[in-house]
Amino acid sequence: MFEKHVAERMHLLNTESAFKILAKAKALEAQGRSVIHLEIGQPDFKTPRNIIEAAYKAMNDGHTGYTPSGGYPELRETIAQYAENHKGVTTNRDEVVVVLGGKPVMFYTMLILVNPGDEVIYPNPSFPIYESNIKFAGGVPVPIPLTADNDFRFDVELFKKSITPKTKLLILNNPSNPTGGVYTKEDILAIADALRERPDIFILSDEIYDRIVFDGSVTSIASLPGFKDRTIILDGFSKTYSMTGWRLGYAILHTELAKHMEMLMVNTNSCSAAFTQMAAIEALTGPQDSVEMMKAAFRERRDYLVAALNDIPGISCRMPKGAFYVFPDISSFGIPCEEFANRLLDEAGVAAAWGTAFGKYGEGYIRFSYANSLENLKIAVDRIAAFTKSL
Numbered sequence: 045m046f047e048k049h050v051a052e053r054m055h056l057l058n059t060e061s062a063f064k065i066l067a068k069a070k071a072l073e074a075q076g077r078s079v080i081h082l083e084i085g086q087p088d089f090k091t092p093r094n095i096i097e098a099a100y101k102a103m104n105d106g107h108t109g110y111t112p113s114g115g116y117p118e119l120r121e122t123i124a125q126y127a128e129n130h131k132g133v134t135t136n137r138d139e140v141v142v143v144l145g146g147k148p149v150m151f152y153t154m155l156i157l158v159n160p161g162d163e164v165i166y167p168n169p170s171f172p173i174y175e176s177n178i179k180f181a182g183g184v185p186v187p188i189p190l191t192a193d194n195d196f197r198f199d200v201e202l203f204k205k206s207i208t209p210k211t212k213l214l215i216l217n218n219p220s221n222p223t224g225g226v227y228t229k230e231d232i233l234a235i236a237d238a239l240r241e242r243p244d245i246f247i248l249s250d251e252i253y254d255r256i257v258f259d260g261s262v263t264s265i266a267s268l269p270g271f272k273d274r275t276i277i278l279d280g281f282s283k284t285y286s287m288t289g290w291r292l293g294y295a296i297l298h299t300e301l302a303k304h305m306e307m308l309m310v311n312t313n314s315c316s317a318a319f320t321q322m323a324a325i326e327a328l329t330g331p332q333d334s335v336e337m338m339k340a341a342f343r344e345r346r347d348y349l350v351a352a353l354n355d356i357p358g359i360s361c362r363m364p365k366g367a368f369y370v371f372p373d374i375s376s377f378g379i380p381c382e383e384f385a386n387r388l389l390d391e392a393g394v395a396a397a398w399g400t401a402f403g404k405y406g407e408g409y410i411r412f413s414y415a416n417s418l419e420n421l422k423i424a425v426d427r428i429a430a431f432t433k434s435l
């Protein structure tokens with residue numbers, strides 16, 4: 045009844061289907077059904093104890109009020125130092141803005157940079173909120189298909205052809221959701237080369253999974269000479285430190301853009317929670333063994349899951365090099381991936397996200413998050429095998 049009163053811009057926003065699938069899976073569980081959750085992108089580990097203790101302490105010490113809108117200077121300083129150590133990006137605290145998770149960095153970046161009609165080049169399939177936010181800002185999404193033949197890397201030749209006078213922003217996500225693909229250093233260098241003639245194109249570099257890489261490390265485009273000032277780095281605490289519900293992330297961007305991001309914070313959230321910021325300092329400066337422990341567990345699960353899925357007739361799965369997702373090809377079953385995922389949940393009790401939830405080039409694929417125990421993954425594989433046999 046109120047729909048006609050809702051502002052037109054609201055129809056430009058789209059959702060993240062993983063949350064819809066989660067709700068459906070929970071509803072089935074409430075009816076007594078057993079469901080293995082492979083749909084949602086959050087580590088299944090508890091937040092490390094030292095971070096939780098730091099939050100308690102911060103609350104007891106009185107960190108319960110507003111903070112500066114871009115975050116406590118100590119945290120911004122710590123993040124700047126972390127970026128130098130882990131990303132090879134030399135920066136300072138005036139270029140860091142602390143926000144409520146990685147997602148707001150996308151939203152704010154679009155609002156700050158994208159005018160109606162501006163083109164934004166982004167990988168597809170990818171995190172669905174990119175496309176949604178581009179459209180919300182009035183931008184034109186220009187997808188670069190990621191394909192299995194290319195190991196879900198960024199096709200630089202196609203990228204070059206997609207650049208037009210209207211291109212304003214390029215989005216990179218390394219390692220990638222939903223494919224687990226990693227762009228090599230050579231890919232990043234080639235992308236940078238293609239952009240050298242166009243200093244007016246900015247880059248949103250989503251590095252939220254950059255600590256979950258199984259061989260070596262990833263290169264931030266911001267670490268290349270001349271690229272820091274035109275790059276907005278998106279990172280946060282959700283994945284690396286298993287802190288999805290804490291809602292804490294940050295942007296690293298030129299001070300002139302940082303001012304605008306702080307202005308958006310003033311106009312929306314005022315600031316992120318004070319004690320979470322204090323705990324974030326502990327996350328970045330305290331022991332990192334839990335990060336390594338989680339990565340080792342993810343590697344073991346990935347190795348198991350990829351081998352087990354490839355043993356199922358009709359499924360073909362590449363070995364992802366990062367994040368905690370596999371993106372197997374299920375096209376041989378001849379049914380649309382959304383139907384496949386819905387039936388897999390309804391008939392076999394395995395919740396997964398369908399490929400097109402991440403963009404049209406995801407057709408034929410399904411995303412399993414292996415942020416679940418090895419024991420549950422084994423049950424899921426048995427169920428997937430029985431389900432596919434029944435098709």
Ligand code: PLP
Binds near residue numbers: 144221252283
């Ligand atoms: N970027 C990517 C690629 C993601 O997959 C996610 C979450 O799934 C985010 C950003 C958002 O992270 P946060 O929960 O910190 O907002």
